[in-house]
Amino acid sequence: MAGYILETKDLGISFGGLKAAQNVNIRIKKNQIYGLIGPNGAGKTTIFNLLTGVYKPTTGTFFLDGEELCGLSQEKINHKGIARTFQNIRLFNNMTVVRNVMVGLHDQPQFKCTVAETLFRLPRHFKTEKDMRERAKELLRIFDLEEERNNLACNLPYGKQRKLEIARALATNPKLLLLDEPAAGMNPHETEDLEKTIHFIRDHFDMTILLIEHDMKFVSGLCDEVTVLNFGTVLAEGDTKTALRDPEVIKAYIGG
Amino acid sequence: MELILSTLINGLSLGGIYAMIALGYTMVYGIAKMLNFAHGDIIMVGGYVIYVFMAFHNPLLAILMAVVFCVLLGITIEKVAYKPLRGASPLAVLITAIGVSYLLQSLAQIIFGSANKMVTVYDFGSVKFLGVTVQVSALVTLAVTVVVMTALTLFVKYTRLGRAMIAVSEDKGAAQLMGINVDGIITITFAIGSALAALAGLFYLLKAPSISSTLGAMPGIKAFTAAVIGGIGSIPGAMLGGILLGVVESISYKITAIAPYTDAIEFSILIIILLVRPTGFLGKKRREKV
Numbered sequence A: 001m002a003g004y005i006l007e008t009k010d011l012g013i014s015f016g017g018l019k020a021a022q023n024v025n026i027r028i029k030k031n032q033i034y035g036l037i038g039p040n041g042a043g044k045t046t047i048f049n050l051l052t053g054v055y056k057p058t059t060g061t062f063f064l065d066g067e068e069l070c071g072l073s074q075e076k077i078n079h080k081g082i083a084r085t086f087q088n089i090r091l092f093n094n095m096t097v098v099r100n101v102m103v104g105l106h107d108q109p110q111f112k113c114t115v116a117e118t119l120f121r122l123p124r125h126f127k128t129e130k131d132m133r134e135r136a137k138e139l140l141r142i143f144d145l146e147e148e149r150n151n152l153a154c155n156l157p158y159g160k161q162r163k164l165e166i167a168r169a170l171a172t173n174p175k176l177l178l179l180d181e182p183a184a185g186m187n188p189h190e191t192e193d194l195e196k197t198i199h200f201i202r203d204h205f206d207m208t209i210l211l212i213e214h215d216m217k218f219v220s221g222l223c224d225e226v227t228v229l230n231f232g233t234v235l236a237e238g239d240t241k242t243a244l245r246d247p248e249v250i251k252a253y254i255g256g
Numbered sequence B: 001m002e003l004i005l006s007t008l009i010n011g012l013s014l015g016g017i018y019a020m021i022a023l024g025y026t027m028v029y030g031i032a033k034m035l036n037f038a039h040g041d042i043i044m045v046g047g048y049v050i051y052v053f054m055a056f057h058n059p060l061l062a063i064l065m066a067v068v069f070c071v072l073l074g075i076t077i078e079k080v081a082y083k084p085l086r087g088a089s090p091l092a093v094l095i096t097a098i099g100v101s102y103l104l105q106s107l108a109q110i111i112f113g114s115a116n117k118m119v120t121v122y123d124f125g126s127v128k129f130l131g132v133t134v135q136v137s138a139l140v141t142l143a144v145t146v147v148v149m150t151a152l153t154l155f156v157k158y159t160r161l162g163r164a165m166i167a168v169s170e171d172k173g174a175a176q177l178m179g180i181n182v183d184g185i186i187t188i189t190f191a192i193g194s195a196l197a198a199l200a201g202l203f204y205l206l207k208a209p210s211i212s213s214t215l216g217a218m219p220g221i222k223a224f225t226a227a228v229i230g231g232i233g234s235i236p237g238a239m240l241g242g243i244l245l246g247v248v249e250s251i252s253y254k255i256t257a258i259a260p261y262t263d264a265i266e267f268s269i270l271i272i273i274l275l276v277r278p279t280g281f282l283g284k285k286r287r288e289k290v
Helices: A044-051 A074-080 A097-104 A115-119 A123-142 A158-171 A188-204 A216-222 A240-245 A247-254 B002-032 B039-056 B059-085 B090-112 B136-158 B160-170 B172-177 B182-207 B217-230 B235-256 B259-276
Strands: A004-015 A018-024 A027-029 A033-037 A059-064 A082-084 A176-180 A208-212 A225-230 A233-239 B126-129 B132-135
Touching (some): A004 A044, A004 A208, A018 A044, A018 A059, A018 A233, A027 A208, A033 A044, A033 A216, A044 A176, A044 A208, A074 A082, A074 B172, A082 A158, A097 A123, A097 A158, A097 B160, A123 A158, A123 B160, A158 A176, A158 A188, A188 A208, A188 A216, A216 A240, A233 A240, A233 A247, A240 A247, B002 B039, B002 B136, B002 B160, B002 B182, B002 B235, B039 B059, B039 B090, B039 B182, B039 B217, B059 B090, B090 B217, B136 B160, B136 B235, B160 B172, B160 B182, B182 B217, B217 B235
Parallel strands (some): A033 A208, A082 A176, A176 A208
Antiparallel strands (some): A004 A059, A225 A233
């Protein structure tokens, strides 16, 4: 277990008779950018839902930094250090950009103050509010969103919404960041930009990243290792270039 | 002139009560996305708690106990009746809420009997204003409602907890994945809503010192109407809707002088407003992206 930030052991889930994922073993080392790929319906997002507690697995378990998180509630898993973005962007649309990030900061201990402090408007209340806002702005700066901080999230262009989702996830101070198709719907220029941003997050936040993506060029540019899923099972894993050349993988993608 | 003024003031104080109830409705609907039809009956419970504790002849103690009791009751109802249904169809939750409403009414009738109980909480007296006699309690009602509405708005806008509430109202799932304890937030919402209901109970007793087990039923429905007119989920909307409904009720009562007609007029207005503005005055328009 030592050395792995995330380790899944025979993780699997069935919905009725459908085995959406079975015997999935993924091992991710600290500071890795790791890819989870596979054709549509292969169970990639299902794995994300298992890792974040949205689904409870039927078999197997998983560990974050050696600690078993399987079975905890969604918010507890987040507190333990797994944060995510969504395939279909799920921002708080009618809140401003900066507030979206501040929601991510909600449970950071340094920003908590007691109900009494809030009720009586004690100085600490204003201080924590100010600190939170500053921290949120810092995060937005990284993603070039500081200028837009007072716009409603729903009014941002698509690419920026994706970035805001990453900023909000980072605000929860995770050890492992799960990105669900971060490049979906982006133009080639935005994708290139995103590649740089993800590298920056890894280095600047000392982060480990697990991402789902369909853009193979993007995956081979970013990920050192991948796991390829097909029909809920692991088809291939390991070094990205080798895995992508695997005949089984090519067959799964192209069909036949 | 005096008639107009007295009608208006009467309407405003009645509107203040409706607004107070509507605030509770709208908070719970906005955040937990459920219509708590038992909300009106919490008012009645608050009234009875005041009645019981007025045995000690201390209005402040009675009010405090009413708030505490209603908050505990609200939290308990949420935990026992609504929480197990989270994720169930909204209709199931609605029916449960109606069930809770009847349960509370029946319990009150069993405990206190069906005859009205009389209780005078505090006599504020009255003042002369531009030749019109105004009950001071009406002014107190209005003032407290305005303060509460402002406080709630500030709370939701400028505090960590308030922000979490909005996040939960926007997307429960995403909020939870950002580390927010959604159950905790919903509990707090019910606690706030029930505290407001207890205050509304107090205002009712200030206006007319008589309680029965169905005290909360009609005001509950009217406040719900007010919340819808104002735009359900919107805090200032609840205030606006409540005041508007109170004034309309007061005016139509003056004109027709027959109580059932005033209800007919009020609900007709609701229907007309909903035809013109389905989301209410301050409700958010939902634009579906195609």
